[in-house]
Amino acid sequence: MSAQMSARINAIATAVPDCDFEQDYRHWALRRLEGRREAKVFARMADRSGIEHRWSVLDEEDAKLEEGRGFYAAEPPSTAERMAIYAQEAPELALSAIAKLGEVGTISHIVVASCTGFVAPGVDQIIARRLGLAGSVERVLVGFMGCYAAVTALRTARHIVRSEPGARVLVVTVELSSLHHQDHDQIEPLLAGAQFGDGAAAAVVTGEGPGLELGEGLSATLEDSAGLITWHIGDTGFHMHLSGEVPGRIRDALLTPEVRDRIAGDALPQAFAVHAGGRSILDAVEAGLALGPSALDHSRAVLRDFGNMSSSTLMFVLERTLRDTPRDGVALAFGPGLAMEGFRFGWSA
Known part of the structure; x- marks a missing residue:
């Protein structure tokens, strides 16, 4: 690596919610395709997906994808209802990951990436307040970039550390993909939905120490x-x-x-x-x-x-x-x- 000022990921911690909804989703999707050739295709592709578990911030009852039960009962919930859950659960899951880092020292910057929800004040500000960080902490929110947003967040942390050698940057990603299930009866969107779950991660990026x-x-x-x-x-x-x-x-x-x-x-x-x-x-x-x-x-x-x-x-x-x-x-x-x-x-x- 270059001999000039470097930025290092010193530690990473991760967290997922408690509800494993993988099998519930498979059963629900197969019911949507019942009696059609696509049902066998979906079952075969789900078995070959390499996925055994996916996790949701919804509890086991709310995660049920069945008519008359849970969050997705009968009428699909509105975007406002989904965002209300995001506003409550996204900071909690992010803080769970941060807690696993242990002592992180004095944080000077926070970079948060999330594309599955919107709330203002943002998750970055909520996290800073819940952690009791100084009001002078600089914050960056990376939104709606999708699966490569973690790269952008980490590269942003690198730029910060290389320009401010004493910076200690907390990088957080938090995604609640399970809030966006859609009621489909076509195999393509059902297979796309079969990929996604919820999770959060936190990392400390500085210019010193191993990493x-x-x-x-x-x-x-x-x-x-x-x-x-x-x-x-x-x-x-x-x-x-x-x-x-x-x-x-x-x-x-x-x-x-x-x-x-x-x-x-x-x-x-x-x-x-x-x-x-x-x-x-x-x-x-x-x-x-x-x-x-x-x-x-x-x-x-x-x-x-x-x-x-x-x-x-x-x-x-x-x-x-x-x-x-x-x-x-x-x-x-x-x-x-x-x-x-x-x-x-x-x-x-």
Whole structure:
């Protein structure tokens, strides 16, 4: 890594809610497709998804996707009702992750990323007050960027530390994807909904101590891909479109010499921290970069245990990567655009 002023992730902690709704969702989706050929297709793809658990801030009764029961009973809840839950639960889940960091010292800046809700005062301000931080703490809120927002948050923390060497930056991601279930009877949106769950993560970024040193940023946007991943605010929550073309487009982009050279250079790095957006996404990255069968083990483990938690997912992967103290590595995430965002990293003692 560069000898100039560096920024390091000193610690990462994560948190998920208590309610595992994965099996409830599968049963609900199969009922929507009952009697049609797509029901068998959905069951087969769900079994092959690599996901065994997803977690929701809703309690077990409210998370029921059945008519007449829970939060999604009969009429779909309005966006206002969903945002009311976000305003209450997002700060709580974020604070749970922060608490697991232990003593973090005097925080000078907070960078919060979240794309599954809106509230003002923002989650950043609520967290600062609940932690009893000084009113002079500088705050940045990264919103609605989707799955690669953690990259933006961490790169922002890097810029802060490199410009203010004494800064101690608290980076937080919190996503409540389960608040945005939609009542569909078509297989494509049901499969997209089968990917997402809730989770939060927190990290401390400073210019000292051991940790993952944050290096050069990586960005790329695919041509003619703006409609492949979209996220719209509707009257009944946020509506996501996730095209089945996404994995193939990612694989093809990674196979191009220009993109591959930017990521790998002369030799593949020791570690890859890749956003666990889905099994097909991870398979596409593995194929596009010609990685070994164990290169994405951390990403696949996060996908298995938590599903896709939007911006928080990469932080969960980095938490595991941090424990390995890798010599060098690359973090990558994919989201609306269709865009790739990432950065290089390497262990620094």
